[in-house]
Amino acid sequence: MSAHSPAATSTRLSDGRELIYFDDPGRPPRTTSPDARGLPGRAEPGEVRYDELSGDWIAVAAHRQSRTHLPPAEACPLCPSTSGNLSEIPAEDYDVVVFENRFPSLGPALAELPDSLPWGQSAPAAGRCEVVSFTSSHTGSFGGLPYGRARTVVEAWAHRTAALSALSGIRQVFPFENRGADIGVTLHHPHGQIYAYPYVTPRAAQLGARARRFYDESGGRATLLGALLDRERTAGERMVLDGTHFSAYVPFAARWPLEVHLVPHRHAADFADLTGEEKDELAEVYLRLLQAVDALYDTPTPYIAAWHQAPLDTVLRPAARFHLQLTSPRRAPDKLKFLAGSEAAMGAFITDTRPEQVAGRLRSALAGIPAAAAEPSTGRKARA
Numbered sequence: 369m370s371a372h373s374p375a376a377t378s379t380r381l382s383d384g385r386e387l388i389y390f391d392d393p394g395r396p397p398r399t400t401s402p403d404a405r406g407l408p409g410r411a412e413p414g415e416v417r418y419d420e421l422s423g424d425w426i427a428v429a430a431h432r433q434s435r436t437h438l439p440p441a442e443a444c445p446l447c448p449s450t451s452g453n454l455s456e457i458p459a460e461d462y463d464v465v466v467f468e469n470r471f472p473s474l475g476p477a478l479a480e481l482p483d484s485l486p487w488g489q490s491a492p493a494a495g496r497c498e499v500v501s502f503t504s505s506h507t508g509s510f511g512g513l514p515y516g517r518a519r520t521v522v523e524a525w526a527h528r529t530a531a532l533s534a535l536s537g538i539r540q541v542f543p544f545e546n547r548g549a550d551i552g553v554t555l556h557h558p559h560g561q562i563y564a565y566p567y568v569t570p571r572a573a574q575l576g577a578r579a580r581r582f583y584d585e586s587g588g589r590a591t592l593l594g595a596l597l598d599r600e601r602t603a604g605e606r607m608v609l610d611g612t613h614f615s616a617y618v619p620f621a622a623r624w625p626l627e628v629h630l631v632p633h634r635h636a637a638d639f640a641d642l643t644g645e646e647k648d649e650l651a652e653v654y655l656r657l658l659q660a661v662d663a664l665y666d667t668p669t670p671y672i673a674a675w676h677q678a679p680l681d682t683v684l685r686p687a688a689r690f691h692l693q694l695t696s697p698r699r700a701p702d703k704l705k706f707l708a709g710s711e712a713a714m715g716a717f718i719t720d721t722r723p724e725q726v727a728g729r730l731r732s733a734l735a736g737i738p739a740a741a742a743e744p745s746t747g748r749k750a751r752a
């Protein structure tokens with residue numbers, strides 16, 4: 369199973385954006401079709417401004433106001449193209465596809481960003497934003513993918529992490545998925561995104577600084593996330609699942625009503641740093657985790673799946689461990705937590721769910737879910 373190597377086929381859309389097909393192993397070789405839309409040239413990049421008050425970079429992407437918002441299936445940009453809907457994907461069918469976002473917050477320009485800019489100056493928003501379509505099917509969600517397809521997505525994330533990390537000026541690569549219109553999803557079609565930033569994001573910088581301090585204090589022998597994983601596994605009460613290469617738990621001080629961290633046992637930096645066996649297990653446990661989340665309520669639970677990868681920064685990178693933070697604002701069947709005064713203004717989280725109870729609910733849900741059928745993903749019949 370660890371030899372899961374989907375075929376990656378790169379092509380260009382009519383406005384010059386790159387699109388890459390990741391076909392499940394065993395598919396016949398792909399011949400690409402041209403994008404018949406004749407799109408106008410790409411929009412000018414937005415800009416980034418440096419906020420001296422906080423030390424954070426802010427991307428100004430006013431051009432994104434015109435982007436597609438919740439189109440019906442017959443106008444979906446992520447469905448395969450038909451004569452009536454020339455979509456972003458000029459193909460009759462596909463397994464997984466990655467392409468440059470038509471309305472990017474960052475890019476397409478690539479450039480080194482200085483550490484800061486004076487007040488009143490801005491720089492082009494360098495970087496790259498990609499869309500990852502998990503399936504050619506308009507409905508469903510990641511948790512419903514067959515194992516082989518999820519494994520291909522994991523391979524696509526690894527491929528893109530390596531490629532984006534090598535681009536000029538990129539300092540952090542962030543794959544993520546927003547699921548559910550309640551948290552601002554603008555397309556129903558199951559998909560995620562990858563942002564390649566020209567700076568280390570505020571959250572990664574905060575977590576990275578703490579990880580680096582712990583690493584230094586241990587003389588470079590231990591990592592913070594590794595230590596927290598060990599403590600959670602010893603305590604046990606917040607554990608959700610325990611694998612050979614990955615374990616998941618609700619963190620002791622979870623911020624969100626629903627929050628799970630999925631952490632590798634080995635100190636890996638990012639998707640591209642995982643072994644084949646680790647990626648095999650990751651695809652399986654991630655599917656099970658999402659299925660458990662969706663078993664908590666009668667309706668799908670909105671979530672943010674945030675894949676934290678080590679920044680491309682010589683100081684932070686050695687101490688930062690790859691992991692998933694899966695969070696949801698849902699705190700009851702019909703209630704979402706909104707970030708208001710304390711959280712949004714002060715970053716001071718107040719949660720009204722006990723992490724131990726959330727972990728118990730997730731364990732119960734998992735008990736009702738069979739292990740993912742890790743069948744080899746050959747043959748068109750397995751298409752999701």
Ligand SMILES: [Zn+2]
Nearest residue numbers: 444447506557
């Ligand atoms: Zn669609």
